[in-house]
Amino acid sequence: MMRYMMSLLAALMLWALPAIAQNSGPLRIEITEGVIEPMPYAVPDFVGESATATEMGRNLSRVIASDLSGTGLFREIPAQAHISRITSFESPVQYADWRAVKAQALITGAVSVDGSGRLVVKFRIYDVFAGQELGNGLQFVGTQDGWRRIAHKVADQVYARITGEGGYFDSRVVYVAESGPKDQRAKRLAIMDYDGANVQYLTDSSSLVLAPRFSPSGDRVLYTSYETGFPRIYVLDVASVGRRVLPTMDGTMSFAPRFAPDGRTVVYSLTQGGNTDLYRMDIGSGASTRLTNAPSIETAPSYSPDGRQIVFESDRSGTPQLYIMAAGGGEARRISFGQGRYGTPVWSPRGDLIAFTKQSKGRFHIGVMRTDGSEERLLTASFLDEGPTWAPNGRVIMFTRETQGAQGQARLYSVDISGRNLKQVQTNGGASDPSWGPLQN
Amino acid sequence: MTEAMKTNGAKMTYLSKTLILCAGLALAACTNPDRFENQNTVDLGGSGAGLAGSAQDPTSPAYFQQTIGDRVLFAVDQSSLSDAAQATLNGQANWLGSNPDYTAVIEGHADEQGTREYNLALGARRANAVQEYLVSRGVAPNRLKVVSYGKERPIEICSEESCYTQNRRAVTVLAAGLSS
Numbered sequence A: 001m002m003r004y005m006m007s008l009l010a011a012l013m014l015w016a017l018p019a020i021a022q023n024s025g026p027l028r029i030e031i032t033e034g035v036i037e038p039m040p041y042a043v044p045d046f047v048g049e050s051a052t053a054t055e056m057g058r059n060l061s062r063v064i065a066s067d068l069s070g071t072g073l074f075r076e077i078p079a080q081a082h083i084s085r086i087t088s089f090e091s092p093v094q095y096a097d098w099r100a101v102k103a104q105a106l107i108t109g110a111v112s113v114d115g116s117g118r119l120v121v122k123f124r125i126y127d128v129f130a131g132q133e134l135g136n137g138l139q140f141v142g143t144q145d146g147w148r149r150i151a152h153k154v155a156d157q158v159y160a161r162i163t164g165e166g167g168y169f170d171s172r173v174v175y176v177a178e179s180g181p182k183d184q185r186a187k188r189l190a191i192m193d194y195d196g197a198n199v200q201y202l203t204d205s206s207s208l209v210l211a212p213r214f215s216p217s218g219d220r221v222l223y224t225s226y227e228t229g230f231p232r233i234y235v236l237d238v239a240s241v242g243r244r245v246l247p248t249m250d251g252t253m254s255f256a257p258r259f260a261p262d263g264r265t266v267v268y269s270l271t272q273g274g275n276t277d278l279y280r281m282d283i284g285s286g287a288s289t290r291l292t293n294a295p296s297i298e299t300a301p302s303y304s305p306d307g308r309q310i311v312f313e314s315d316r317s318g319t320p321q322l323y324i325m326a327a328g329g330g331e332a333r334r335i336s337f338g339q340g341r342y343g344t345p346v347w348s349p350r351g352d353l354i355a356f357t358k359q360s361k362g363r364f365h366i367g368v369m370r371t372d373g374s375e376e377r378l379l380t381a382s383f384l385d386e387g388p389t390w391a392p393n394g395r396v397i398m399f400t401r402e403t404q405g406a407q408g409q410a411r412l413y414s415v416d417i418s419g420r421n422l423k424q425v426q427t428n429g430g431a432s433d434p435s436w437g438p439l440q441n
Numbered sequence B: 001m002t003e004a005m006k007t008n009g010a011k012m013t014y015l016s017k018t019l020i021l022c023a024g025l026a027l028a029a030c031t032n033p034d035r036f037e038n039q040n041t042v043d044l045g046g047s048g049a050g051l052a053g054s055a056q057d058p059t060s061p062a063y064f065q066q067t068i069g070d071r072v073l074f075a076v077d078q079s080s081l082s083d084a085a086q087a088t089l090n091g092q093a094n095w096l097g098s099n100p101d102y103t104a105v106i107e108g109h110a111d112e113q114g115t116r117e118y119n120l121a122l123g124a125r126r127a128n129a130v131q132e133y134l135v136s137r138g139v140a141p142n143r144l145k146v147v148s149y150g151k152e153r154p155i156e157i158c159s160e161e162s163c164y165t166q167n168r169r170a171v172t173v174l175a176a177g178l179s180s
Helices: A002-011 A051-070 A095-100 A147-163 B003-007 B009-031 B061-069 B083-098 B116-136 B161-167
Strands: A013-016 A039-042 A074-076 A105-113 A119-127 A138-142 A171-179 A186-193 A209-214 A220-225 A232-237 A243-245 A253-259 A265-272 A275-282 A288-290 A298-303 A309-314 A321-326 A332-334 A341-347 A353-360 A363-370 A385-390 A396-402 A410-416 A430-439 B071-073 B102-109 B144-150 B169-176
Touching: A051 A074, A051 A105, A051 A147, A105 A147, A119 A147, A138 A147, A147 A186, A171 A209, A171 A410, A186 A209, A186 A220, A209 A253, A209 B116, A220 A253, A232 A253, A232 A265, A253 A298, A253 B116, A265 A298, A265 B116, A275 A298, A275 B116, A298 B116, A309 A341, A321 A341, A341 A385, A341 B116, A353 A385, A363 A385, A363 A396, A385 A430, A396 A430, A410 A430, B061 B083, B061 B169, B071 B083, B083 B116, B102 B116, B116 B144, B116 B169
Parallel strands: A039 A074, A039 A105, A209 A430, A298 A341, B102 B144
Antiparallel strands: A013 A138, A105 A119, A119 A138, A171 A186, A171 A430, A209 A220, A220 A232, A232 A243, A253 A265, A265 A275, A275 A288, A298 A309, A309 A321, A321 A332, A341 A353, A353 A363, A385 A396, A396 A410, B071 B169, B102 B169
């Protein structure tokens, strides 16, 4: 299945259809921190050119709507309110009918299956009030099994053209699937689409596994497993599901691994004699270099997108706080100074913000701050929120929320960096430790 | 999805072959979406349960676990050993001295109030504190290993201090047979 997904990635194609209008018009959502009114849009069922394609056309439009409305930036005008019916992709759009239902954006599409059994999906985006097309029509070709990816790609195009930001719908998340009671919890690695679809399990639950992290290109996953009875770091190839343990000294524990942006270097925590410090390893040679040397706990590292700095968690001041040092180690500067304990810092893909877990007055929060520690904003509050991970466009954060008490369970949630649009990510049972992968090609 | 692919006919032919290959793989994967479905075993990380021997037999692991006490507890965020903990560990050290065929793995644990990776490191501090104390009381270092489970293996599951206090622990789990 993994190999199939990787191949699909290469198999998707697009090219421009003849443009109706070149001007991009005024249709625009500015993503700001203020409260925004979601933009009303319509996405009628894509027109099918056969019985199978008709059903597919409906499925595609539903996934596109789920992606767009799921952002909280768009609001769908439901089909029963539509006046016009789109029965042909090429017929002129009746703008007045769409204005009457107050749809500002209209997405139309057509689906067919070509001679090789491939799905061919064409779509156009219209600025209803300007009465013109927004950008060029596009066409995607892929396997029928990969139809959800095509829908996500259409939605990514709509999102990008209207917000001016990169999309994030055609992406995947690796996480820990959990089952069983709290004192006997079974954990295994799983991978899914960002919206919870297409779940695949990467390990069994015979060994405890923790905190997976995607490689920058999404081809590999680093994680910690107790396979040997002691926590050690493994690297897993997503396509083949083959894995190998990274070499670390006997009598030590290693955990909290993260890739550097080069995809070849790993920063991680190593515990020896009860003391935990940060090290970096060249995956190819297995050679490790020590980065910190302190009697305190140093863990939860994360590289800056340019690979030059590492933000990490340390209790050298007496409580866990956030620090930044050069990627080669050396002097670190503290960036968290608010009340409480700070952990699991993760550098945003844009480089401008650091997401973190904060523990204060018996509550947990997910928050963001600038890389100098200024402008701290808490986005969530609950009994236990932890482990933020960034969407590829740096606009949304996914994290683990665990409920209180003997029946407590972990689930995945997402929230905008504005603090809006908090919602649960659909998973089959318990889930924790998400790592959001890159936008797929 | 590159610019080149928009117009490159040769590329398309190549991609068609790829599609046929991956369609077959997808079908195979769908017949067994969960390749691990028959394996539901859980690694409890050696809770020390179900030990052989009678608690009345002072040479039995059951005696070690129940009469001497196989665990010590810690204050919030701390890894220092209380007087009560030291008394328990004195008993453990004496027992290990009289039963030289046993080795032990010391498991460090934390309560759920903390992030996962920090708690792993905190559990390691606790396990290490126990190891160092036992060594100071004459147990050979090569008979002791340490591991941390952080907050992954609670024994009490409520979200209150009465449970947390039992979960902030280091447990000395016996294994038969000296490695040397």
